[in-house]
Amino acid sequence: MRWPRQLMSLLVVLALLTGPPVVLLLLIGPPIRGWPSTEQVRAWVQQPLTEQSLTAALTIGAWLLWLLLAYTVAVRVLIRLRTTVGWLRRLPLPTPLQATASGMAGAAVFGVATNQVTIAPPQPSPPLAAGTPEESDEVSPIHKDTAANKDGIHLAGGWLPDEVAEQVAAAAALVWLRRRRDYQPRPPDPHRRDELDTAGLPPTVTAVQAAFADAPAPSVAPEPSGSFAALLGVFPVSGLGVSGPGTLSIGRGLLITALLAGHHLRTPTLITTRATLTSLLGADAPALDRRLPQLTAVETIHDATRLVESAPSPRIVLLLKEESDGYDVKHLAARAATAGGRIVVLGGWPAGSTWQAAPTGHLHDPSRPEEPGPRLCVLDQVAATDLLAVIVHPDPAPPAPATPHPPLPHVVPPKARLPRQATRGEPRSRPDASTRRLRLRVMGEPTLLVDGEPLTIRRTAALQILVFLATNHPNGATTSQLADAIWPAVPRRSLTGRLYTTLSELRTVIRDASGMHVIEHTDDRYRLNPAHLNVDLWQLQAAIHHAASAVTNTTAAWQAIVDAYPADLAAGRIWPWLDPIRETTRRHVINACAALADAEPEPQRGLAVLQAGLRIDPYNADLHARARSAFTADGDPEAATELQGRYQRLMSEAGLDEDAPDRLPSRASNPTGVSRQ
Template sequence: MRWPRQLMSLLVVLALLAGPPMVLLLLIGPPIRGWPSTEQVRAWVQQPLTEQTLTAALTIGAWLLWLLLAYTVAVRALTRLRTTVGWLRRLPLPTPLQATASGMVGAAVFGVATNTVTIAPPQPSPPLAAGMPEDSDGVSPIHKDTAASDGGTHLAGGWLPDEVAGQVAAAAALVWLRRRRDYQPRPPDLHRREELDAVGLPPTVAAVQAALADAPASSVASEPSGSFAALVGVFPVSGLGISGPGTLSIGRGLLITALLAGHHLRNPTLVTTWATLTSLLGGDAEAFDRRLPQLNAVETIHDATRLVESAPSPRIVLLLEEECDGYDVRHLADMAATAGGRVVVLGGWPAGPTWQAAPTGHVHDPLRPEEHGPRLCVLDQVAATDLLAVIVHPDPAPPAPATPGPPPLPHVVPPKTRLPRQATRAEPRSRPDASTRQLRLRVLGEPTLLVDGEPLTIRRSAALQILVFLATNHPTGANTSQLADAIWPGVPRRSLTGRLYTTLSELRTVIRDASGMHVIEHTDDRYRLNPAHVDVDLWQLQAAIHHAASAVTNTTAAWQAVVDACPADLAAGRTWPWLDPIRETTRRHVIDACAALADAEPDPQRGLAVLQAGLRIDPYNADLHARARSALTARGDHEAATELHDRYLRLLLHAGLDGDAPDRRSNNTSTATGARRR
């Protein structure tokens, strides 16, 4: 129990406070018995070190030590008392109605304490359809612990408000749309697929995308407490300083928040100095500055003032404390406030209030401790660099030619004849008619597992992801680490082992009970789909792509087979972050086949039909649209060509891309210029 120790501590403190004064008063007496006379002062000057003077000095020293002890105890007691009073003020008291209800409940409990209460068992929840989240409340277990507090998105490198996380996901989607728009078809070839603009986005971005995919729509569309406009409204007009252990993390959060707010604006939304930018981003600061039109990095605070004065617009000005003096920063704050912006000094405000920042992003004003300040976005350097990757404009330098490497689409070989696997005691034997079952996994379009032509309901959305992931990684398969990183990015693997095994076990059981076959194999610590038991439409497309790339004769038929084998986009409508690079690579193979087939087609009408089929696969590709417009113009159908172009521009504007769709086939120079401008 704690109270004996607390009582003993109190007794010891009282003994230390009362004991020394009593001993000193009884043995020596008071430290001073009146003021010394002139004769005593003259005698002390002539002979300072006497027995009496030494005794008086030691007595005074002992009293000073006791006073220091008493002061320390008093300060601790007042601090504890102040904390207790503050806690009592925040303690919610029951209303009269709540007090009455509590009394009635207590009376009922004591009145029926001797009776036996029978509680009906909970009813099992109905199974979910394929693709629905497995959590009944619709909230991912990753974020359940924070849904009731500050919300937002928790990452390995920080925390994002809902509004900022939504802007990150939107910017990531624009990255892939921009890549789709700018891709130029090439001759079909399997050994040139290491394109830099088809690689996946950084892990922090994938974690944000996965978190928003699992979160309910209401939480994402909640009040934008961490948005740029909200921050401008919260920060003092006279400027603000931020100090404490979370200063640099909050500075990176403000950097990302301001840049995301100006992602579609022409004027910069963030002004900072090179010293501040380097302290936040490290050695990558210069590379990011060249590719961020929303950012203006200057040398000194005077340059920042001149920039704000010459081009006023709503913005945040980030500075370091050592770069500021009272007059300069006050003048800059006045100019920024006039333009609707705010000045934030990382380290301390030399001319106004300074808020204390915790590593979690919570800030508060020390002058008003009873008021809780907002929670700001916090990021470490790695997370901030990852998020900047979806904001920066593409590098204007032309991409280097890719070196030959292994094709990303594995060659699909016909399955060998296999002996039936003997069932063990731990698993039921296959049904007698299992050999007659037909399993087909459809991943081009809506992912669906068909058993004898009938869709099989898969309860967990993670299980459906695993099926598609294994289909796209055939025949190599994937181990547990690769599956966990793909399905639940940004979550520590140690907390996912049990969940992954549970999902895999349930998936294998559902398929085995419905078909009597073991579709998912586990050998050499890798999970694979058994091609002898399941047929996947993606594998047929991959086989057609390999054949078209290696065909020497009858290439037209081979390219047509690729187009015919792709009825829809890979896992259409799904927003799984791991899927984007595989989907883009597959889509580009089909676009290459469409372009090659259209170029080789002597009939203009059939060539136009092929291009239209390619536009159904990727309606954002500018090169396919330019080819289709050229085909319509060559036929003399100028009205249809104009209508096609206008519809394409509206599609780009609706997606958030600029409406300037360059015609790459007619003017390569203007295309390069436009890419640099973007």
């Protein structure tokens, strides 16, 4: 219980605030008894170090220290009060209908006070399955906007409308699908090189992914063409100037929004000058047009005008005020409007309408002060650069030289330990730890089993912590690593209490069910105790470690990897930190499948191994090419053609057509953004 400690802290603070003034006033008196006279000042200058002057200096110093303490306490109290007031403001108030019903219920209760009323005890709520969120679970680290426009999410570097955020999450899933498609399996090697394309995505992207980790899919997916048309409809047909403190932030948001729309439409959607790109994104921005088919960067407004005239399609033309004159911009705006597009001038437009831009993304038309303006996406330079990372086409990089890779953690069978003895503060009726068997299954649906029975874990964050610690065995994780993984983009100072509460509840639930301490905390790191817990991922890692160093009987070692992989790591979960680990683990398994197929002398058995690899990763192009070649070599070209047709349909559904630019998949067809495969 924390209230005794809180009460003791309050008493200590009160003692420090009241004790020193009382002692100083009783023993010494007030620090100053009136202003010094001229004779006293002259005497002090002639003889500064007297007993009286030293006593006065020490007294004043003591009073200054007390004032500093009082100021610190006052500031802390004000901060706490402001936080409490903000929390109270966010409490949902009852609607008029709810208030009326509550009043009627209260009147009924007080009206029958003379009669004896028997109230049935509340029924216990049914247990939730592992990982099911509850009402008292943590608040999402991405808070919904409570202003007039509620359809958006806040980030550390700005604000995104829900539709734009969904497109970012889909684009992030597409990055991992593209990496799965392009990966070429290689035999297990103890000196395998680091895979550069398994690195995690930027923090802004993972924050957006976390916002949709547990969100339901929309019932109807927005049409890409309608989305871009709605964006064009925000601006007047004749063009618009944007001025105010939020101009550059809105310009970056408009840039990202238009480029994401171009992903859907598979057509160029934005024209801008290289000077505008540099102003918005920095010195490295002008080279982006080579990696973004949706973006066309030109040198001058005349180049933009010729481009609009030669390719009449709806586009947004983004310019800076400093690089244009009135006639050129008006001519370009007319041409863009004829093609169904719009022109936006950042910094104001003397020759046309100019709206004021707030840092929150709200646009305001000065000619219509009574009408609320639209709210656009706003981003700072870091956030915009992070989001660009999921929509630019990666530069082809030369193969990296082979470098030693840190060996996989080797799972050593734990030594037998004496059962833990119950302490004086624990009930004697707890289960005997020596007879309990705990198993954590993270391949597939994450589940903690106690004697074969699943243990209910109410908090989704607690389940994440278990899987995160299992994937980081035996190094474990610090509190900051756990907080950054489970709650990205949330200030760490506000997560300490939430993390400790989740960990404490998780450890208590496991200890009450098994009598064991599964999560250890040593050297400021949390670790899973392998003596009390068996994890299927550790068995797979041990098989991978053995196969990478095996010299003889390698076929059996590769087969052990395939046998130890029943399903994807935490299948069905969209935790952003999980993607790099999941993809690395999957690649080890398809490496083993490819090695088994190459070493198999019988074509039919080799083909069966390749088909097993396709069930593990149906998006890998190299495995499909191997399987088609195996069908053709076996004299079954029809099966090879059918396999190719299924693969093309799969790529089309995922947004990775081989004969067309990548497009974003719909969250309605796949709520997880296709990263669950």
